Amino acid sequence: MKIFAAVSIYLVMAMQSVASAAPGDEIYARPGQLVATEGTRLNFYCMGTGSPAVVFESTFGDWSPAWSVVLPKVAAWTRACVYDHAGAGFSDPGPMPRTNTRIASELHQALHHAGVRGPYIVVGNASGGDPARTFAQMYMADTAGLVLVEFDASDLEPKAMQDEDHAGNARGIAALRRCRDAVVAGGPLPSSSSHPDRTCAQVFFFRGLPEPEFSPELNAALLRIVQSKVALYDAALSEWEEMSRTEAWLQRHLRSLGSRPIRVLTTGNHAVHFLPAKDANDPKHLEYERQVGLAQARLLALSSNARQIFVRNSSEYVQFDAPDAVVDAIHEVYAQSK
Numbered sequence: 001m002k003i004f005a006a007v008s009i010y011l012v013m014a015m016q017s018v019a020s021a022a023p024g025d026e027i028y029a030r031p032g033q034l035v036a037t038e039g040t041r042l043n044f045y046c047m048g049t050g051s052p053a054v055v056f057e058s059t060f061g062d063w064s065p066a067w068s069v070v071l072p073k074v075a076a077w078t079r080a081c082v083y084d085h086a087g088a089g090f091s092d093p094g095p096m097p098r099t100n101t102r103i104a105s106e107l108h109q110a111l112h113h114a115g116v117r118g119p120y121i122v123v124g125n126a127s128g129g130d131p132a133r134t135f136a137q138m139y140m141a142d143t144a145g146l147v148l149v150e151f152d153a154s155d156l157e158p159k160a161m162q163d164e165d166h167a168g169n170a171r172g173i174a175a176l177r178r179c180r181d182a183v184v185a186g187g188p189l190p191s192s193s194s195h196p197d198r199t200c201a202q203v204f205f206f207r208g209l210p211e212p213e214f215s216p217e218l219n220a221a222l223l224r225i226v227q228s229k230v231a232l233y234d235a236a237l238s239e240w241e242e243m244s245r246t247e248a249w250l251q252r253h254l255r256s257l258g259s260r261p262i263r264v265l266t267t268g269n270h271a272v273h274f275l276p277a278k279d280a281n282d283p284k285h286l287e288y289e290r291q292v293g294l295a296q297a298r299l300l301a302l303s304s305n306a307r308q309i310f311v312r313n314s315s316e317y318v319q320f321d322a323p324d325a326v327v328d329a330i331h332e333v334y335a336q337s338k
Contacts, residue, residue: 024072025065025068025214025215025218026215026217026218027045028045028064028065028068028089028218028221029217029218029220029221029222030090030221031043031090032044032045032046032064032090033045033046033114034090034091034092035110035113035114036110036113037106037107037109037110037113038094038095038102038105038106038109039094039095040086040091040092040093040094040095040106041091041092042083042084042085042086042091042092042106042107042110043064043083043084043089043090043091044081044082044083044110044114045064045071045081045082045083046079046080046081046082046114046116047071047072047075047079047080047081048074048075048076048077048078048079048080049078049079050077050078050079051078051079051117051119052078052118052119052120052121052144052145052334052337052338053078053079053080053081053111053116053117053118053120053121054074054078054079054080054081054120054121054122054123054330054334055081055082055083055107055111055116055120055121055122055123056070056071056080056081056082056083056123056124056125056128057122057123057124057125057128057129057131057132057135058082058085058125058128059124059125059126059127059128059152059316060126060127060128060236060239060240061204061205061206061236062125062128062205062206063083063084063085063088063089063091064082064083064084064089065206065211065214065218065222066125066206066317066319067082067319068213068214068218069213069319069320069323070319070323070326070327070330073323073324073327074327074330074331077331077334078334079116081111081114081116083107083110085098085103085131085235085239086098086103086106086235087229087231087232087234087235087236088232088235088236089225089232090225092231093231093234093235094106094235096234096238097238097241097242098235098238098239098242099242099245099246100130100131100134100242100245100246100249100250101134101138101249103131103134103239104131104134104135104138104139105138107131107135108135108138108139108142118139118141118142118143118144119141119142119143119144119337120135120142120143120144121143121144121145121146121147121330121333121334121337122135122136122143122145122146122147123146123147123148123149123326123330124146124147124148124149124151125149125150125151125316125317125318125319126149126150126151126152126271126316127151127152127243128151129148129149129151129152129153130151130152130243130246130247130250132146132148132151133146133148133151133250133299134246134249134250134253136257136260137250137253137255140255140257140260143257143260144260144333144337145260145261145262145263145333145334145336145337146257146260146261146262146263146303146333147262147263147265147326147329147330147333148262148263148264148265148296148299149265149318149319149326149329150265150266150267150269150270150296150314150316150318151264151296152270153292153295153296153298153299154243154247154295155246155247155248155250155251156295156296156298156299157291157292157295158291161288161291161295162247166243166244169240169243169244171194172204172240173237173240173241175192175193175194175203175204176200176204176233176236176237176240177233177237178190178193178200179200179204179233180230180233180234180237182200183227183228183229183230183233184230189201189226189227200226201223201226201227204236205222205226206222207273207274207315207317207320208273209222209223209226210223213320254302255302256302256303257302257303258303258304259303259304259305260303260305260337261303261305261306261332261333261336261337262299262300262302262303262305262306262307262333263306263307263308263309263329263330263332263333264296264297264299264300264306264307264308264309265308265309265310265311265318265325265326265329266292266293266296266297266308266309266310266311267310267311267312267314267315267316267318268289268293268310268312269289269314269315269316270288270289270292270316271316272315272316273315273316273317274315275313275314275315275321293308296308305336309325309329311325
């Protein structure tokens with residue numbers, strides 16, 4: 001009964017955002033195509049025709065609906081696919097631990113099983129840049145290009161910043177585990193220790209649920225998953241616990257992609273979910289954002305066809321705030337990869 005009450009309150013809030021929801025985003029409120037891969041089944045949504053196909057990777061705590069605005073725009077001129085990591089969304093749980101190489105391997109096999117032929121343009125947002133970059137390094141022959149949207153460049157940051165990131169990860173993992181334990185117990189989602197006025201659904205998933213860009217039907221479906229699916233938390237915790245090892249792997253496998261096009265979208269608002277940032281003018285915040293932009297730019301050395309694109313009027317979620325900037329970058333990579 002508590003879940004139903006929460007859904008009712010949530011629906012009233014979500015109704016306020018229906019005007020801005022992506023048309024047809026209700027498809028993400030139910031499973032798409034479940035594709036068998038290494039020890040699990042991954043949930044895919046694909047649209048359009050053409051090659052090279054575009055494959056989207058979501059940031060930590062997100063899954064397919066994060067690309068609901070951009071996907072149909074890209075599908076207007078090529079095949080475009082988005083999927084849920086094992087355990088997330090409507091995908092089945094997958095083997096543990098949830099390493100970056102396991103995630104990339106599962107995706108590669110699932111694409112072949114789904115009949116989506118390579119090569120692929122891989123797009124990653126925030127921490128979704130890690131599996132996108134891993135895929136490109138592991139399956140370079142199947143990679144046509146890379147688009148990284150305000151990606152986490154922790155492995156390219158100064159060590160002091162990396163140490164701060166790792167300390168923050170440890171605190172976040174402990175908080176997310178509390179959420180997981182509450183779901184196992186069948187109780188309501190607890191509030192966050194860092195944000196006492198917000199529940200786990202508002203802190204750890206997407207930009208917080210309800211998401212203004214989603215329809216009421218989609219928001220309700222996402223909330224049901226967050227309130228009931230233990231596998232979601234198990235997978236998220238494992239991915240988060242693997243982040244430092246993922247960074248080390250990426251540092252060891254920093255190989256050139258030759259002339260494959262790379263586009264890096266930088267906002268100057270890393271880890272900011274809504275504008276304006278509450279500390280937008282704080283010198284420490286400004287220096288942090290400057291260092292993130294420099295770290296992101298270091299990846300440009302991996303290709304002779306690489307460019308950093310600045311999107312200053314956007315939060316970290318460029319695909320919501322400035323979707324055409326994402327679509328244009330993907331189209332540029334598409335045209336040049338052909």
